[in-house]
Amino acid sequence: MLIGLALAAVSMAPAQSVHMSLPPSVTAGSAFSIPTAGSGKAVLYIVGQGQAIRRDVQMGEATMFPAGALYNAGEYLAILVNGASTESAGFYVSPAPQPETLGFLAKPSRLPVGIRGGISGAVYVFDTYHNLITTPLPVSLELANASGTMQSHTITTRNGVAWTTMDSAAKEGPAKFVARIAGVSSTRVIDQVPGDPCGLTITARPNNGKVTVQTAPVHDCSGNPIPDGTIVTFTETYNDQQSTVDVPIKQGIARVDMPAYPGAKISVASGVVAGNEIRWGGGK
């Protein structure tokens, strides 16, 4: 409200003589000058949301702002205070054109193999003063797997950001996800792990009055071995009684000794994946 009244007052005031000349725009971090006319001493303020600067000014001379003095992009007011009179004008500071840093959001850091579009990356492009460069720029996004295969997309930024999705590889292992622009790069490592077990099968054999049940080497559907420590669940059902044993995979297989009840049904599962079922025939 107060500002509104002041604006009205300013608009009704007689036009003041102009004592300073502003550049139409300034690039962040670049040198510029503001020439002034007249004589005597004055104070020049440069005020915006990005910076506030004060300079003592000799009227009639140009006030120099060296490189790096005004570096945050945005709208600014230049205010020349000469005794009781003030004069002000606005100007814009644009981001420097050269990218210097990237804000690279890559997700997830770990995922199963063979997921289409499962890896995403968003890149924000900044200049050396961490201003977002909003002019369109091409960003290269590459996902290189340990096996040597590579996916590559070149995306043009819009409002300073570019994004893409990539597929996780068929083979497990780390992948390097690299965002690159004009000699600047940022890397994230994506850990690609085997998927769920696939074709889970068990065999059984007698063992001193018990039955030893053992899986075949456990793989995912792409043939990647399921890591040791993954839990495999064996279930034995006999005369409406059920017993369950959780066993970690060791050296690629899971093995357990169970009571040898003739006619018992033994099944296997890992997570949500069920394997085959066998009926124990008493030594068969």
Next chain:
Amino acid sequence: MIKRILVMSCALALPLAALADQPTVQVKPPELQGSRPLEKQTEAAVIRDYLQSWKSLRSAFDLNQPELLSPDFVGTAREKLAATIDQQAKLGIHTRYQDRTHDLQIVFYSPEGLSIQMIDNVGYDEQVLDHDKILATKRIETRYVVVLTPSDVRWSVRIFQAAAK
């Protein structure tokens, strides 16, 4: 009689003054680049938190208290604004911002859900004061590029930058 008229006038004027400080807000439908759908609740929360951040900015710049920027601003946006407020305080000046209009549009929701980008064609008044003396007053129409990221219970402004119109 005169006293009664004055009281009534004040009673009418106060809500009008309060209304005058509320910006006019227009929200355009999202024009998303990005694969992640934007739920209505998310959009509403982002806009609510962003408009709140202008209130914090107004107070922080007027009172020269950078701590008022939290929790609405985080990261680079907070660091830059706080540094400016410190500079103002050292120069003995402060700035009054009054946002008048916001014309908002969400333009990007990153696939992993960690950032939302919004364009705000904003109109605001800026008044620079040396203690109580007004140095300059200007009405500014500009375009802001804003990036918000989620924190525990809200969206916070991480990038806050006026861009060329």
